[in-house]
Amino acid sequence: MQGLKYSTKIDPYKELCRFELNGGICNDTSCKSQHFRNIAVGDDELLVDLADIENVPEYHRDTYRDGLYEVIQDMRKNGIRDFTTVARGILKFRRMWEEKQNDKDATMTDV
Numbered sequence: 001m002q003g004l005k006y007s008t009k010i011d012p013y014k015e016l017c018r019f020e021l022n023g024g025i026c027n028d029t030s031c032k033s034q035h036f037r038n039i040a041v042g043d044d045e046l047l048v049d050l051a052d053i054e055n056v057p058e059y060h061r062d063t064y065r066d067g068l069y070e071v072i073q074d075m076r077k078n079g080i081r082d083f084t085t086v087a088r089g090i091l092k093f094r095r096m097w098e099e100k101q102n103d104k105d106a107t108m109t110d111v
């Protein structure tokens, strides 16, 4: 008999559905990406995976982690525990953070 254990992990080798990452709900039955509804809710470890800190340059990690922590605390304070919303918040933070880094780099090379 197969274990009834419920997997709470994102499959790191499978892409998250782009459509859902952009705030939509995917109704494409042939879509092979991972969807938020298939991922267990409320797993902090999972959110860390999503934050993708491994891809952040080491010298930026502390500020990144602090900012991310703030975002998550903020959502908790506002009673947001829904995984999809939290995941989107994290991705939004990540995007903003990357843009900020790019801006910094751009101004540095401009001068």
Ligand SMILES: [Zn+2]
Pocket: 017, 018, 019, 020, 026, 027, 028, 031, 032, 033, 035
């Ligand atoms: Zn999809």
